Amino acid sequence: MKAKAVRLHAANDLRLEEFELPPIKDDEVLVRVVSDSICMSTYKCATLGVDHKRVHEDVAEHPAIMGHEFAGDIVEVGAKWADRFKPGMKFTIQPALNYKGTMWSPGYSYEFCGGDATYCILPAEVMECDCLLEYTGEAYYQASLAEPMSCSIGAFHAAYHTQMGVYEHEMGIREGGKLAIVAGAGPMGLGALTYALHCDRRPSLVVVADINQDRLDRAAELFPPAEIKAETGIDLMFINNGACDDPVATLREASGGTGFDDVLCYAPVAPVVTLSSAIMGRDGCLNFFAGPTDKQFSAPINFYEVHYGSHHVMGTTGGNTADMVESLELTAADRVDPSVMVTHVGGLDAAADTTLNLPKIPGGKKLIYTHISMPLTALDDLRSKAAEDERYAGLADIVEANRGLWCPAAERYLLEHWAETE
CATH class of the missing domain: 3.90.180.10 (Medium-chain alcohol dehydrogenases, catalytic domain)
Structure with a gap:
């Protein structure tokens, strides 16, 4: 055919x-x-x-x-x-x-x-x-969109935390912990955000950092912090780290001074990776999510804290079938x-x-x-x-009528009114 x-x-x-x-x-x-x-x-x-x-x-x-x-x-x-x-x-x-x-x-x-x-x-x-x-x-x-959502879901599941002297990892983001999504106001960051706010294992604080104010403003319209707090109990903040004199200090202050338990880095840019490393708290887990095209890509991170602060760095690419099924089920249930x-x-x-x-x-x-x-x-x-x-x-x-978002009704209209290419 x-x-x-x-x-x-x-x-x-x-x-x-x-x-x-x-x-x-x-x-x-x-x-x-x-x-x-x-x-x-x-x-x-x-x-x-x-x-x-x-x-x-x-x-x-x-x-x-x-x-x-x-x-x-x-x-x-x-x-x-x-x-x-x-x-x-x-x-x-x-x-x-x-x-x-x-x-x-x-x-x-x-x-x-x-x-x-x-x-x-x-x-x-x-x-x-x-x-x-x-x-x-x-x-x-x-x-x-279940596939890109599954990639972010996989990143949440792949995160891990440790206890001093115990050689077993506790898998997943820290429940009730503090999460930062850096370069996070783009499409994949917003997918991660909607999952963080509505999944079963939730943080208590989510900070979305980005240097694009327009993207941050749109994210705040889609996820109004006051409404999110009332609905989920999660504190949500949007910060333009590009407008900060000291982005590390600003983001660590937003964490309450402790640093973040989990950090998702969504841009393959060396200063963004370094910033993500610098805002982790003790036993912090950094997921370098954004895949670079440069096979020699590298960035400075704080190895003193890797040794003494139990910082750990990992990366994920894609999700697995269970992540995909979870995405489909959460979407069908109108949770994400x-x-x-x-x-x-x-x-x-x-x-x-x-x-x-x-x-x-x-x-x-x-x-x-x-x-x-x-x-x-x-x-x-x-x-x-x-x-x-x-x-x-x-x-x-x-x-x-749907807050500027695509929706099933828009898809139906499109498929009914636009000509077939075959």
Whole structure:
């Protein structure tokens, strides 16, 4: 059957192409993709090409479909999986397969599997690793965003704390402790924030630090500290560390002078890493979450405190299937709203340019709907485009009525009113 997809041919060479999908094998599943959210990891993949650890050497001959945060409908199921999956099921996937020690992953490594496509084929290893997940919710975008949410959830679970002389780690952020999210007003930081405020193992204090005041202001609108305190009992603060004469002193003062039990660092920038290290308290755990493209990236941290203050530094990339399931369950229960990450929507025709220019486009997550044709559009700009296309007015009405956030009603309207690309 015919499919359209954004495919990687070489570094900085993404092409929207139509091609023939082969018939599925007995151990494969054919799916119709509806939504894919674009990840900074996809930008890194697209700009590095074969230098990326997940991209195969013959990508020029066998181009890889981009996108790994996708959801849609199952179309056809190979005989091996017919007892578990049925045509018509909504699905999402956990792309971190960890299959037999390989780094291959949907959205990076496969000629016929990725999210920036109208249709794709899930290879056998996706099912063998239990990474094909049925989604029973209404909105496809929520399932797409379960993957980036699972990455932050994994970071919370991977944190650990210690006791002097005891050689066992207590896993997870410190319950009732103090949490700082540094460079945290971007899309992934907001995902971490909504999880921190509504998960089962919660801190008592969350401080979000960032140097972008516009992003901090938007975060404070989405998460008003007084309302959060009344709802959860958690103290929430937003601090522009770029406007502080002494950011370390300001943030440590915000912690009550003790430093933070847990620090999540969301930018691969040396001064940000050093700041994150400096604000930890005793037995503090620093998760360096943001993956750098520079293989030689390094930053000064305080090894005196590593030795005497039991500071520990670790990093996570992606979540596991349990994290993904937790994200889906929390979203279905309306405990977390992943739409706080989304600032733009567009069609498949916008995916290639959006991916290659991702660091230059302000805002949060860029959400692609693969069966429509639509330029990448900021949610804040929907109203201004209504004069040229009246469909935008209806979309703007829905988004504005929902505090400027994407929502299931907006998705329904979009899918009903925009033309199919196939």
